[in-house]
Amino acid sequence: MDRFVIKGPTPLVGEIAIGGAKNAVLPLMAAALLARGETIIENVPDLVDVRFFMTILEELGAVCNFENSRLTIDTTHQDGCNAPYDLVRKMRASIYVLGPLLAYHGEARVSLPGGCAWGPRPVNLHLDAMQALGAELDLDEGYIVGKTKGRLQGTRFRFEPVSVGASANILMAAVLAEGVTELENCAVEPEVTGLAEALVRSGAKIEGIGTNTMRIEGVNEIAPLKHRVMADRIEAGTFMAGVAMTGGRVTMSRVNPSHLRSVVSVLLDLGCEIIEDEDLITVEMDRRPKRIEVVTRPYPGFPTDMQAQIMAVCALADGTSFMTDSIYNDRFTHVSELNRLGADIRLDGNKATIFGSEKLQGAPVMATDLRASAALVLAGAAAEGTTEVNRVYHIDRGYEKIEVRLAALGANIKRESY
Ligand code: UD1
Numbered sequence: 438m439d440r441f442v443i444k445g446p447t448p449l450v451g452e453i454a455i456g457g458a459k460n461a462v463l464p465l466m467a468a469a470l471l472a473r474g475e476t477i478i479e480n481v482p483d484l485v486d487v488r489f490f491m492t493i494l495e496e497l498g499a500v501c502n503f504e505n506s507r508l509t510i511d512t513t514h515q516d517g518c519n520a521p522y523d524l525v526r527k528m529r530a531s532i533y534v535l536g537p538l539l540a541y542h543g544e545a546r547v548s549l550p551g552g553c554a555w556g557p558r559p560v561n562l563h564l565d566a567m568q569a570l571g572a573e574l575d576l577d578e579g580y581i582v583g584k585t586k587g588r589l590q591g592t593r594f595r596f597e598p599v600s601v602g603a604s605a606n607i608l609m610a611a612v613l614a615e616g617v618t619e620l621e622n623c624a625v626e627p628e629v630t631g632l633a634e635a636l637v638r639s640g641a642k643i644e645g646i647g648t649n650t651m652r653i654e655g656v657n658e659i660a661p662l663k664h665r666v667m668a669d670r671i672e673a674g675t676f677m678a679g680v681a682m683t684g685g686r687v688t689m690s691r692v693n694p695s696h697l698r699s700v701v702s703v704l705l706d707l708g709c710e711i712i713e714d715e716d717l718i719t720v721e722m723d724r725r726p727k728r729i730e731v732v733t734r735p736y737p738g739f740p741t742d743m744q745a746q747i748m749a750v751c752a753l754a755d756g757t758s759f760m761t762d763s764i765y766n767d768r769f770t771h772v773s774e775l776n777r778l779g780a781d782i783r784l785d786g787n788k789a790t791i792f793g794s795e796k797l798q799g800a801p802v803m804a805t806d807l808r809a810s811a812a813l814v815l816a817g818a819a820a821e822g823t824t825e826v827n828r829v830y831h832i833d834r835g836y837e838k839i840e841v842r843l844a845a846l847g848a849n850i851k852r853e854s855y
Contacts, residue, residue, distance in 0.1 A: 438830065438855060440853055441829055441832075441850055441852055441853075442853055444824075445848075446821060447683060449680050449843070450685040450686055450846060450847050451847065452689075453688075453689055453846060454691050455690065457665075457667070458627075458667050458670065459669060459671075461627070461667050462481050462482065462508075462666045464530075465632060466487075466494060467534050468632065469510035469661065470512060473512055473515075475511045475512075475513075476662045476663070477663045477664075478509075478664055478666060481508040482669065483837050484833070484836070485830065486528055486530070487503070489528050493524050493531055497517040497518070497519075497534065498512075498514060512661070516542075518546055519547075520547040520548060528834075532547065532550055532563055533605065533606055535581065536605075536606040539570075540610040541613060543585040544585070545582075545583045546582050548579055558765075560602075560603075562597075562600050563600075566594045566603060566610075569593075570590060571614075588613065589613065589614035590616055591653075592614075593618070594607060595620075595622050596620070596621070597622060599623070599624050601624040601628065601629060601735075604620065604623045605629050605632055608632065608651065612636055612653060612655065612659060614653075617654050618653045620653070621650050622650075623649050623650065624735060627693070627696045628667070631664075631667050633646040633647075633651065636662070638663070639662050641656060642655075642656055668696070670696040670740075671742045671835075673689050674740070675746050676720075677697075678747055678749065678812075679815045679843070679846075681722050682726070682749060682750045682815050683848075685721075698737060700739065700743055703739060703743075703747060707754070708726055725755045726753055729747075731744075732762075733764050735764070741765055743808070744768065744808070745771040746811055748760050748812060749771070750815075751793065752780035752781075752791055752793065752797060753793060753795075754793035757791065757793065767787070769787075771808075771812045772784055774813055775813070778798060778813075778817075778824065779798040779800075796820070796821055797816055798820055799820045799824040800824060800825075801824075802824065802827070803826070803828050805828070806831055807831050807834050810826065811836065811839070817850070818843065818849075829852070
C-alpha cells in the first residue's frame with residue numbers, strides 16, 4: 438500500500454493543466470456497448486477507476502486499448518452479459534453496464550453494487566426505470582438478472598430524487614428502445630449532458646439535452662462513439678480549494694469555467710480572487726479564509742463531490758462555517774480525520790459546524806473515500822509539520838498523480854510504499 442507524506446505549510450503557486458473528468462468518462466465507456474465497432478474516447482485520465490472499468494468491459498468481451506490519453510473500445514465480438522460481483526463490488530459505477538446490455542443484447546446479469554463508504558447508496562431508480570422500459574428483472578443471489586421480450590419499449594419515467602447515475606443509465610437504454618421515452622427530473626450535471634451529446638453524434642435522437650426533461654426517440658442502431666472527455670470540474674475545484682487553504686496563486690488550464698460557477702461563487706465567499714479567461718481560471722488567496730455557509734445540491738448547485746475539500750478550507754477560516762450535504766446524509770468520513778489535524782468540526786446529522794482554527798497540526802490520518810482523501814491531502818499541505826495520509830488508493834481512483842502535480846506547485850509531498 439502507498440501513503441503520502443506531506444510537510445507543510447507551503448503555498449501553492451504555478452500552473453496546472455486539468456485532466457479529463459472521471460465521472461464523464463465512465464458512462465461513455467459503458468455507452469461503447471450500445472454499438473458494434475471501435476469507440477474512440479480522447480482526453481481520458483489515467484485513473485484506477487478507468488483501468489478498472491476497462492477490466493469490466495473486457496470481461497464482457499470488448500477489447501480495450503489505452504495509450505496517451507486515448508482509449509479505444511472494440512465491441513466487434515462483444516457478447517458477454519455477465520458483470521460479476523468480484524468486479525462490480527469495487528466500483529459502483531459498474532451499474533452503468535446494465536442499461537446498455539439490456540438495450541443491445543436484451544439480457545444482463547449484473548451484480549448489485551452494495552454499499553460504500555458513505556452509506557447504502559440505493560440503485561432502485563436504475564431498476565425501476567429499466568422495468569418501466571419493459572425489462573423483466575429478478576434478483577438472484579445478489580445479482581440483477583434482466584431480460585427483455587424483443588426491444589426495450591419507450592416509456593415515461595420521473596427520477597425522484599434526481600440521480601446522475603440513473604439518468605445516464607436510462608438515457609443509454611432508451612436510445613435503442615422502440616418508441617419514445619420521456620424522462621422527467623433528469624440530472625443536468627455536465628457529465629450527463631456530455632454523454633447525451635456524444636450519443637447524438639453517433640445517431641441517437643435526444644431532445645432537451647441540458648434540461649431536466651429529455652425526450653428520446655429510439656433508433657435501431659447507433660455508430661461507435663467518438664468523443665473528447667470534458668475537463669474534470671471536481672479536479673479543478675480541488676486544486677482551487679488547495680489555494681484557498683494554503684494561500685498562493687495557481688492558474689488552471691483546460692478547464693470549462695461555466696461548469697464551475699457554484700464552486701467559484703463559494704471560493705469568492707471564502708475571500709479568493711478569481712480571474713477567468715476562456716479555458717483558464719486563476720485563483721489567488723493572500724488572507725485567512727472567511728467563514729461561509731454551504732449546502733450541497735444537484736447541478737448547477739454546489740457539488741457534494743467538493744464538500745470535503747471546502748470543509749477542509751473552512752477548518753482554517755476566521756469564524757464559524759456551516760456545511761450541509763443534502764445529497765448524501767452521511768458523507769463525512771473526513772470529519773474525524775480533519776479533527777485529528779486540529780480542526781474543530783461537529784456533526785449533527787447531515788450538517789457540520791466548523792469552528793475555524795488559526796492553524797492545523799500535521800498527524801497521521803487515513804481516508805476511506807476519494808474526496809475525503811483529497812481533503813486530507815490539502816489539509817496536510819496547509820498544516821504545520823508532517824502529515825501522513827494513509828491508504829491513498831482511494832485518491833488514485835479519481836486523481837492522476839496528484840502528488841506529482843501538487844509538488845510541481847510547491848507542495849512538499851512524497852509517495853511512500855509500505
Ligand atoms: C454520481 C457521481 C458521484 C457524485 C454523485 C452526486 C459518478 C460515477 N459518480 O454518483 O461522484 O457524488 O453522482 O453528484 O458519476 N439515489 C436513489 N436511488 C437510486 C440512485 C440514487 O435514491 O437508484 C439517491 C442517492 O442515494 C443520492 C441521490 O440519489 O441521495 C443522488 O445520487 P446519484 O446522483 O445517483 O449518485 P451517483 O450517480 O451514484
